[in-house]
Amino acid sequence: MQVETPIQSVEQYTKRQQRLVGRLMDSLNKSESRLSEHYSHKRNHQRKPCSNYVLLRIPQKNESPVEVTAYMRDISAGGTAFLYPGDLALRSIIVGIPIPGKEPSWFEGEVVRCKQVMDEDFWDYGVRFRERIA
Template identity: 40%
Template structure:
């Protein structure tokens, strides 16, 4: 899969990012009481950039990598938005730690939802373990 980098987002997509994140936060606030009891780990708001790597046809992750906007994070996973549908379920996510370090996790896409009016997708991933270099 060919990934779109943040630099390739259209002007319209760049303007939509905060609206999408705000909309998803509002929806989450309405349902948080119901789902918070079912979650194994507490979710924290985390609006920031994380790395996303999707395997190419050879199952190599390093070939297709980009930054995406994250919305929330927990010990067991995170949520991010991306302007395209991702069909693969196994991905790698790089979470910034400090100013110049990234911790990579093997992850599985467990939830996806289209935010139709903004032409973005929200993804929820479950961490499967750290990537050992």
């Protein structure tokens, strides 16, 4: 599947996007904190908030996937959430979790949430890990 959204890494964000993603992450983390007890019985793994980069391999039509970075906002043993400036229109994605001093851990993931955040130019993605691939 070809992605229509221009592919953009964190390093390419404008100053406005950098400020905006920080505010959005704060707002989403506060909301998540208030709702965590409500959803805790539905989740198999406890989420841990974080503000690190996540690596994404985005498929391209008739080309190799493009690797970009995005802002990860939480992680658990079962998946991760991240913000990206656009709708990737993907059902599956390859996600790399950076490990300090080591190679990233790569997972095949299923996109279980993709919603625009507060009418801004960022989308909140939830990815369930299906399989560790490296």
